[in-house]
Amino acid sequence: MKEFNTIRTRANRLDSPDKATGEAIYVDDISKPGMLFGALLQSPHAHAKVLSIDTTEAKKLPGVKAVLTSKDVGTIPYGVSPARYDETVFVTDKVRYVGDEIAAVAATSLDIALKAVELIRVEYEILPAVFTVEDAIKEDAPQIHEKYKGNLTAEVHQEFGDVEKGLKESDIIKTTTVKNKRQDGAFLEMQGCIAEFDRRGNLTLTSGTQTPHYVQRTVAMVLGMDIGKVRVKKPYLGAGFGIKAAANPMELACCFLAKETNKPVKMNYTREQVFMFCRARHQFTHTITTGAKKDGTLVALKHECTLDGGAYSSFGIATVYYAGSLLAGPYKLPNMSYEGFRVYNNKPACGAQRGHGAVIARAAFEQQLDMIAEELGIDPMELRIKNMMSRGDTTCNDLNMSSFGMSECIDAVREGSDWDRKKGNMPIGKGIGMACGFFVSGAGFPIYRSDTYHGTVMIKLTEDGGTALVYTASAEIGQGSDTAFAMIAAEALGVPLSAIRLASGDTDMGVDLGAYSSRQTLMTGHATKDAAEHVKSQVLAVLAEKLDTPVEDMDIKNGFIEFKNQTLDFSELRTTYIKEHRGWIDNPDSEKLTFNEASRIAYLEKGTIVGTGKYKPVFLGGKYKGAAVGTSPAYGCSAQVAEVTVDMGTGQVIIDNVTDAHDCGKAINMTSVEGQMEGSVSMGMGEAMHEEVIFDDKGNVLNNDLAEYKLVTAMDMPKVKSIVVESDEPNGPFGAKEVGEGAIMPTIPAILNAVYDAAGVRIYELPLTPERVYTAIQEYKERKGAA
Numbered sequence: 001m002k003e004f005n006t007i008r009t010r011a012n013r014l015d016s017p018d019k020a021t022g023e024a025i026y027v028d029d030i031s032k033p034g035m036l037f038g039a040l041l042q043s044p045h046a047h048a049k050v051l052s053i054d055t056t057e058a059k060k061l062p063g064v065k066a067v068l069t070s071k072d073v074g075t076i077p078y079g080v081s082p083a084r085y086d087e088t089v090f091v092t093d094k095v096r097y098v099g100d101e102i103a104a105v106a107a108t109s110l111d112i113a114l115k116a117v118e119l120i121r122v123e124y125e126i127l128p129a130v131f132t133v134e135d136a137i138k139e140d141a142p143q144i145h146e147k148y149k150g151n152l153t154a155e156v157h158q159e160f161g162d163v164e165k166g167l168k169e170s171d172i173i174k175t176t177t178v179k180n181k182r183q184d185g186a187f188l189e190m191q192g193c194i195a196e197f198d199r200r201g202n203l204t205l206t207s208g209t210q211t212p213h214y215v216q217r218t219v220a221m222v223l224g225m226d227i228g229k230v231r232v233k234k235p236y237l238g239a240g241f242g243i244k245a246a247a248n249p250m251e252l253a254c255c256f257l258a259k260e261t262n263k264p265v266k267m268n269y270t271r272e273q274v275f276m277f278c279r280a281r282h283q284f285t286h287t288i289t290t291g292a293k294k295d296g297t298l299v300a301l302k303h304e305c306t307l308d309g310g311a312y313s314s315f316g317i318a319t320v321y322y323a324g325s326l327l328a329g330p331y332k333l334p335n336m337s338y339e340g341f342r343v344y345n346n347k348p349a350c351g352a353q354r355g356h357g358a359v360i361a362r363a364a365f366e367q368q369l370d371m372i373a374e375e376l377g378i379d380p381m382e383l384r385i386k387n388m389m390s391r392g393d394t395t396c397n398d399l400n401m402s403s404f405g406m407s408e409c410i411d412a413v414r415e416g417s418d419w420d421r422k423k424g425n426m427p428i429g430k431g432i433g434m435a436c437g438f439f440v441s442g443a444g445f446p447i448y449r450s451d452t453y454h455g456t457v458m459i460k461l462t463e464d465g466g467t468a469l470v471y472t473a474s475a476e477i478g479q480g481s482d483t484a485f486a487m488i489a490a491e492a493l494g495v496p497l498s499a500i501r502l503a504s505g506d507t508d509m510g511v512d513l514g515a516y517s518s519r520q521t522l523m524t525g526h527a528t529k530d531a532a533e534h535v536k537s538q539v540l541a542v543l544a545e546k547l548d549t550p551v552e553d554m555d556i557k558n559g560f561i562e563f564k565n566q567t568l569d570f571s572e573l574r575t576t577y578i579k580e581h582r583g584w585i586d587n588p589d590s591e592k593l594t595f596n597e598a599s600r601i602a603y604l605e606k607g608t609i610v611g612t613g614k615y616k617p618v619f620l621g622g623k624y625k626g627a628a629v630g631t632s633p634a635y636g637c638s639a640q641v642a643e644v645t646v647d648m649g650t651g652q653v654i655i656d657n658v659t660d661a662h663d664c665g666k667a668i669n670m671t672s673v674e675g676q677m678e679g680s681v682s683m684g685m686g687e688a689m690h691e692e693v694i695f696d697d698k699g700n701v702l703n704n705d706l707a708e709y710k711l712v713t714a715m716d717m718p719k720v721k722s723i724v725v726e727s728d729e730p731n732g733p734f735g736a737k738e739v740g741e742g743a744i745m746p747t748i749p750a751i752l753n754a755v756y757d758a759a760g761v762r763i764y765e766l767p768l769t770p771e772r773v774y775t776a777i778q779e780y781k782e783r784k785g786a787a
Contacts, residue, residue, distance in 0.1 A: 437745020
């Protein structure tokens with residue numbers, strides 16, 4: 001008898017038919033009677049005082065229904081973390097980047113709204129601007145925010161163990177500095193929203209967001225409304241990757257315009273505005289020093305990092321902590337120190353993106369592990385296995401590995417890539433490299449200080465029996481979470497997946513913190529399982545009374561009631577059910593009592609059967625400053641092998657094959673797990689090979705479209721062999737944990753290590769443009785020739 005009936009299978013996604021046929025409704029597909037269209041006035045300057053704003057001519061334009069500035073909407077500060085609420089809907093005193101919001105217009109057409117924006121007259125006094133970390137931290141640098149001196153959003157100073165002592169005791173020490181470039185999320189659907197007030201003063205905001213709950217709270221706070229009067233609905237969403245994980249100024253402006261006009265208002269970002277808003281991957285500079293013994297045992301890690309943060313904080317406080325905390329694993333590391341600085345400047349704000357805060361730090365560290373292995377004459381995989389943590393281990397900064405299949409992942413990619421045969425035996429220009437990584441399965445604490453549940457779910461049985469309606473405020477953003485929760489509900493309730501109907505993405509359905517930090521499978525999945533078990537217990541309790549048999553002697557499997565006593569007579573219950581369905585052609589005639597019959601009988605006895613589920617983790621982590629960031633009820637882990645070809649004459653790098661193993665605890669939908677793994681490889685490749693947001697010397701984005709901002713396409717993707725490893729996470733529903741972000745961690749360093757194997761050069765700055773690689777090869781040849 002198999003262990004599971006629904007999970008660990010390859011279920012068709014619930015959203016596939018709508019998406020495949022074009023019937024999926026996104027924000028921009030929605031229209032409302034009398035709907036107005038909104039547009040934003042955004043700053044053309046990177047840093048300037050706003051001396052005056054004249055909206056007279058804009059208001060005169062026929063079709064214009066409202067023009068709003070900070071004088072109209074107020075100056076309540078907001079942001080992501082309450083510790084750094086440094087944004088207002090519209091600027092008050094000065095603009096801080098090209099794109100900073102100054103005013104908004106609502107009109108009867110988008111063309112009229114855009115024309116009205118052009119008619120708003122703003123008088124500026126241009127101020128000196130800074131665009132790099134180096135310039136922003138100079139003593140005489142202009143201050144982006146007067147409240148935060150030295151242009152520091154946040155700084156982190158942590159030490160665990162005795163790093164200096166550890167380095168002195170090390171036989172080999174490596175120090176390198178690695179830099180990446182700022183990225184854009186490059187999702188297909190640009191942010192959009194529709195705000196509408198009803199006659200009772202209730203607000204509904206339909207928005208393409210990853211986090212309806214957080215947007216609801218921010219909107220209520222900024223508009224001065226009770227949270228219960230604000231409803232946020234997420235329709236189909238064309239991806240987010242972290243950029244859509246907080247309220248944006250367009251959503252807030254849209255709500256104010258709807259309130260002012262008492263009409264529905266729609267607003268959308270253009271692709272240019274997506275780049276101006278940003279909130280994607282920071283530019284990091286990591287300097288890492290690693291010490292090890294002659295036998296390869298890791299002893300100490302010293303880590304310094306600066307983050308190019310842009311004009312506002314966004315997720316920056318969490319980012320600067322994540323950049324350090326997640327290097328404490330997956331290896332046993334007794335001594336670790338971290339100095340992190342997140343710096344303001346006059347570019348768009350950076351935020352969270354897939355693998356939040358940890359991707360480039362991992363790339364730097366995993367390169368160093370290969371360097372240490374090479375100098376000591378140890379196979380890179382063996383060095384990692386020697387230092388690998390195990391289930392039950394705790395890192396030096398108090399992160400507990402409740403399940404941990406990392407060694408199994410390494411074994412899987414070793415065999416899957418034919419590593420032992422290829423490593424050290426490939427011709428010049430061909431290379432193979434590997435790396436590991438791990439990531440959280442949901443943040444241990446909400447963004448704001450609260451004892452709130454991280455997820456609640458309600459399941460209602462239809463009164464005629466046979467169908468379970470699952471209601472969750474979670475966010476399906478293309479990752480397959482709706483299907484996963486339906487599968488969890490079916491498995492826990494004991495019914496086929498076809499018996500489940502699911503609705504999500506609506507704050508009226510409960511509380512869910514949203515799709516970020518790879519949290520939903522574990523956290524919302526737990527709440528879903530809890531709700532299904534609550535429903536199941538109610539149905540079985542009625543049967544126990546009706547059939548005079550103990551509840552523990554019954555179960556629900558595959559849509560049928562299973563009895564330990566196989567001779568139990570349930571004919572009276574069936575007769576009752578069939579009498580209520582005279583004329584129906586599908587009345588049950590099976591030898592087993594069906595779930596349809598049982599749930600109908602339960603309804604007749606108790607009324608509507610509703611089950612509720614909830615989840616929040618126990619207290620996690622240590623008690624030092626910043627201990628909350630990096631905590632999680634579980635950690636997913638990955639190993640990858642990349643094979644590359646490097647053209648030694650041009651520096652062109654081609655990725656030939658990737659072998660990827662990920663420990664997801666237990667796969668809910670096997671196909672979706674593999675899809676997330678392959679998507680992570682694609683995004684990691686993009687950051688390694690192509691992606692870079694480029695600015696001019698005035699702070700304007702130069703490549704603000706998907707023609708000039710280079711992405712990995714299907715034509716670029718190598719063959720990816722995805723290997724699912726299951727370690728059975730005790731804190732996860734049915735043993736499941738994350739796969740959405742952890743799988744990106746090894747991609748970049750595996751490629752970098754493969755390039756070294758192919759060409760003999762270490763690259764410490766991304767992306768791997770042909771020019772950068774070619775220059776490194778030529779410098780290597782010159783050094784080799786001189787030697």
